Structure formats: C-alpha cells, structure tokens
Amino acid sequence: MLVKKSFKFRIFPNPRQIELINKTIGCSRFVFNFFLSKQKEKEAYWYIVENMTQNGQLPSNNWKSEFFNKYDSIKAVRQLKEHYAFLKEVDSISLQKSVENLADSYQRYYKKQNNAPKFKSKKNKVHTYTTKQTNGNIAVHEKYIKLPKLGLVRFAKSREVEGRIINATIRRKPSGRYFVAIVTETEVMPLPKTNSSTGVDLGLKDFAILADGTKYKNNRYYKELEQKLVKAQQVLSRRVFGSSNWNKQRIKVARIHEKIENKRTDFLHKTSSDIIKNHDVIGIENLQVSNLMKNKKTAQAIADVSWHQFKVMLKYKAEWYGKAVVEVSKTFPSSQLCSSCGYKNKDVKDPGLREWTCKCGAHHQRDRNAGLNLKNEAIRLLTVGATGIA
Known part of the structure; x- marks a missing residue:
C-alpha cells in the first residue's frame, strides 16, 4: 500500500543558510498576505454589489467571481517579482506553495470545514515554508540534505528516508532550532493479524x-x-x-x-x-x-x-x-x-x-x-x- 510518510529531522544551517531561511519564511508570509488581502478586497466589492442588487440598483452578477483562483494567483507571483525585487532572492517554488496553501484554506472555507483564512504575523510562534521536489532539488546525501537555494544542509540523521520525496517543510521554532520534515510516498506492508x-x-x-x-x-x-x-x-x-x-x-x-x-x-x-x-x-x-x-x-x-x-x-x-x-x-x-x-x-x-x-x-x-x-x-x-x- 502506497502512503505518504513524513520524516522529521533537526537541521544545522550555517549563518548564510539561516539568513536565507529567514528571508524565505518572510517572503512566503508576504505572498500569502498579499493575495489574501486582494481576495478580501474582492469579497468586499461583491458584498457591496450584492446588497445593491437586492435593492434593485444593479443587475444580478455572478458570485463565482468571489472564489479564490489558485492558478491565476500562481501565475501572478511572477508579475509580483517585478514589483518586489526581494522575492527573486528566495526559492520560487516556496512562493507558489504559499499561494497553494491559501487556495486550499479557501477551499475548506467554501466547504464550511474551517473559518476564513487569516493574515500571517511575524509574532507567530512557529514559522515555516514548504518547497516541492522538482528535478532532484531535494535529496539526502549521507549527513546532508540538499534543499533548494540552501544547498547541502547538515542534519541529525536518526533514520533512513524511504520512498519518493514529494516535498520538504523547513520550520523555525521559538527555541531558535531549525527542523525539516520530508514527505515521501512509500510502500507500507500490513502488520500480521492478531485476531484480537x-x-x-x-x-x-x-x-x-x-x-x-x-x-x-x-x-x-x-x-x-x-x-x-x-x-x-x-x-x-x-x-x-x-x-x-x-x-x-x-x-x-x-x-x-x-x-x-x-x-x-x-x-x-x-x-x-x-x-x-x-x-x-x-x-x-x-x-x-x-x-x-x-x-x-x-x-x-x-x-x-x-x-x-x-x-x-x-x-x-x-x-x-x-x-x-x-x-x-x-x-x-x-x-x-x-x-x-x-x-x-x-x-x-x-x-x-x-x-x-x-x-x-x-x-x-x-x-x-x-x-x-x-x-x-x-x-x-x-x-x-x-x-x-x-
């Protein structure tokens, strides 16, 4: 049976890598908040339109315009880089993943599975960003993990990483320690039956x-x-x-x-x-x-x-x-x-x-x-x- 499994390790980035991790976390948060702000502006506009329609002032409009469009937003990240040059310094996939996370949050919100997405803050206790596997940009080499833009990062290898790597999430905890969670797709065999x-x-x-x-x-x-x-x-x-x-x-x-x-x-x-x-x-x-x-x-x-x-x-x-x-x-x-x-x-x-x-x-x-x-x-x-x- 193929399942998704997460392997969590503590990593020991050097000063240059720490600086880049912190920049990537900040940029991912910026992109998330930027598109969330645009979506809230659009929702506010359609709310006003709907109220005016009910009063007979405007013809009916299509409410689908309110929905968050993931694919258009991901394309817009490239244009965003032209206006904000600092976004070019970090891993581009992590910025796209930030938009995908916002889209997934909105999908659950539309289905009434959770509350509306909220803006991310610097004051949050845990800060993360996620990047996806593309052309071998994430790999494990003995005592090092290869990560996009960061290169080889030393880590505490407690077990072997099994299966095909899908993505990696880098996490900075309040304690100042850094961790990586590697998600893989791997084969898991059922345990023998105990009849209990x-x-x-x-x-x-x-x-x-x-x-x-x-x-x-x-x-x-x-x-x-x-x-x-x-x-x-x-x-x-x-x-x-x-x-x-x-x-x-x-x-x-x-x-x-x-x-x-x-x-x-x-x-x-x-x-x-x-x-x-x-x-x-x-x-x-x-x-x-x-x-x-x-x-x-x-x-x-x-x-x-x-x-x-x-x-x-x-x-x-x-x-x-x-x-x-x-x-x-x-x-x-x-x-x-x-x-x-x-x-x-x-x-x-x-x-x-x-x-x-x-x-x-x-x-x-x-x-x-x-x-x-x-x-x-x-x-x-x-x-x-x-x-x-x-």
Missing part, C-alpha cells in the same frame, strides 16, 4: 485503559516541568522587553515548552504503535475535546494528555497497517453499561465512583468496563456495516 479486539477508554488518572485491563500511565509532562517553567517565565517577566537578556531568557522558556512537546509526542507515538501492533479492531469513544476544555478545572489536564492527537495517530497507523479503528458515538454510555448483562447504572455518571457491582453480580472497575463496552460496540458496528443490517 479491544476498546480504549481515555482518562486523566490513567492515560488509557484497554478492555483486557492493560493500563498506560498518564505521565503528566506539563506538570512534571511546571515549576521549572514558572521560574523561567518569572525571570523573563523581569527582563527588559526586546533586550539581549530578554531574548536569551525567551529561548530558555521556549526550550522547556519544546521539551514537554517532544516527550508527549514520543509517548503518543509509542502508545499508539503498541496498540495497533497487538490488536486488529480498536474501539474508541468520539470525545468532543473542545467542549471538555471549557471546564476550567480540568482544561489544563486535558490539554496535557492530547487525546485528539492520539486518535489521529491511531487512525492513520491503522490505515497503514491494515487494522480498524472504530469511533463510537459520544452519546454511547460506555461507563454506565454492564459489560456482562447490559444493565445501565445511572449512578456511574458520578466520576468519583470508580468501582460498582451490577444486579447480575458482576463487579466492575469503571475504566476497564468502559473499555469492554467500547470493544463490544466497535465489533457490533463493524458487523452492521459488513451486513448492512440497521
């Missing part, structure tokens, strides 16, 4: 509890480094904004945040891979994380466990390796149902009730019982889908 099914109940006390009772500890990475982060932020608040010492301390704060992020991402990858390797069918609850985050008492703890990111990893890994992840409706009472007889105990709505005994005599541990119910519901949904029975 499970349900995954996500929680805060334990990160995840499976139907067989397996527990994955919630490491609370933010909590672990919270005191160190607080002290670093206190020092930062006493520095003069924009000074050299302020910038040094800002980098220290950013690196603590980066360390928390790296630890969490590593844990999520290892946990999701372990579950996928050992089970063919995985049932998981479709939690509305954005709604749960509205509770101020648990918002920080929920943000720290990254349930959404974990589900995303489970889904794409299941697709790669021939497994099935079934999302169970958020209205399904996984904790309240007895996994033995199906009796619904409404008292279990109280999160403080960790264990209970059903009328049938079965004794349940709350989280494991929820995992069993999610497993059974996932199998039922797969069976219904296969047979077409409602």
Whole structure:
C-alpha cells in the first residue's frame, strides 16, 4: 500500500543558510498576505454589489467571481517579482506553495470545514515554508540534505528516508532550532493479524485503559516541568522587553515548552504503535475535546494528555497497517453499561465512583468496563456495516 510518510529531522544551517531561511519564511508570509488581502478586497466589492442588487440598483452578477483562483494567483507571483525585487532572492517554488496553501484554506472555507483564512504575523510562534521536489532539488546525501537555494544542509540523521520525496517543510521554532520534515510516498506492508479486539477508554488518572485491563500511565509532562517553567517565565517577566537578556531568557522558556512537546509526542507515538501492533479492531469513544476544555478545572489536564492527537495517530497507523479503528458515538454510555448483562447504572455518571457491582453480580472497575463496552460496540458496528443490517 502506497502512503505518504513524513520524516522529521533537526537541521544545522550555517549563518548564510539561516539568513536565507529567514528571508524565505518572510517572503512566503508576504505572498500569502498579499493575495489574501486582494481576495478580501474582492469579497468586499461583491458584498457591496450584492446588497445593491437586492435593492434593485444593479443587475444580478455572478458570485463565482468571489472564489479564490489558485492558478491565476500562481501565475501572478511572477508579475509580483517585478514589483518586489526581494522575492527573486528566495526559492520560487516556496512562493507558489504559499499561494497553494491559501487556495486550499479557501477551499475548506467554501466547504464550511474551517473559518476564513487569516493574515500571517511575524509574532507567530512557529514559522515555516514548504518547497516541492522538482528535478532532484531535494535529496539526502549521507549527513546532508540538499534543499533548494540552501544547498547541502547538515542534519541529525536518526533514520533512513524511504520512498519518493514529494516535498520538504523547513520550520523555525521559538527555541531558535531549525527542523525539516520530508514527505515521501512509500510502500507500507500490513502488520500480521492478531485476531484480537479491544476498546480504549481515555482518562486523566490513567492515560488509557484497554478492555483486557492493560493500563498506560498518564505521565503528566506539563506538570512534571511546571515549576521549572514558572521560574523561567518569572525571570523573563523581569527582563527588559526586546533586550539581549530578554531574548536569551525567551529561548530558555521556549526550550522547556519544546521539551514537554517532544516527550508527549514520543509517548503518543509509542502508545499508539503498541496498540495497533497487538490488536486488529480498536474501539474508541468520539470525545468532543473542545467542549471538555471549557471546564476550567480540568482544561489544563486535558490539554496535557492530547487525546485528539492520539486518535489521529491511531487512525492513520491503522490505515497503514491494515487494522480498524472504530469511533463510537459520544452519546454511547460506555461507563454506565454492564459489560456482562447490559444493565445501565445511572449512578456511574458520578466520576468519583470508580468501582460498582451490577444486579447480575458482576463487579466492575469503571475504566476497564468502559473499555469492554467500547470493544463490544466497535465489533457490533463493524458487523452492521459488513451486513448492512440497521
């Protein structure tokens, strides 16, 4: 099965390359904002036209003129270079890709999949630009990565890059470190079948509890480094904004945040891979994380466990390796149902009730019982889908 895979590495550009990366990021942001501004002007014009048409002052007009035209905009990048000479210094493909990103954002907006695109700011925490593979302009040579305009850039090679390279995204983090993510198209072989099914109940006390009772500890990475982060932020608040010492301390704060992020991402990858390797069918609850985050008492703890990111990893890994992840409706009472007889105990709505005994005599541990119910519901949904029975 051909899939798109991303290989992320830290790169160590020299001063000349750093300057060019920063220029490319700035130019990509400029092009994105330029065409977004033009599109907003056009939308404002057609909004006025439509209002006048409704009042009978003008004939009806074609609203398709409002839509963002990707191909005309990409052609216009060449003309833009004649007016802004600094755009000629950087990789031209990255500028075209910036327009494509704006077009894709508008396509999702037209389909009501996200909000309208916003202007990019220099104050954003992470800055990136993307360039595409053309005539071997992106390649890996032992300890170096060849990138357009930059030439050979030294990188920390942690694994081999497999498959046909499609594009590369260069990222500058607040910590001052630079990374590259190389997207390739590669062949992935399905994992051997285990004939095992499970349900995954996500929680805060334990990160995840499976139907067989397996527990994955919630490491609370933010909590672990919270005191160190607080002290670093206190020092930062006493520095003069924009000074050299302020910038040094800002980098220290950013690196603590980066360390928390790296630890969490590593844990999520290892946990999701372990579950996928050992089970063919995985049932998981479709939690509305954005709604749960509205509770101020648990918002920080929920943000720290990254349930959404974990589900995303489970889904794409299941697709790669021939497994099935079934999302169970958020209205399904996984904790309240007895996994033995199906009796619904409404008292279990109280999160403080960790264990209970059903009328049938079965004794349940709350989280494991929820995992069993999610497993059974996932199998039922797969069976219904296969047979077409409602």
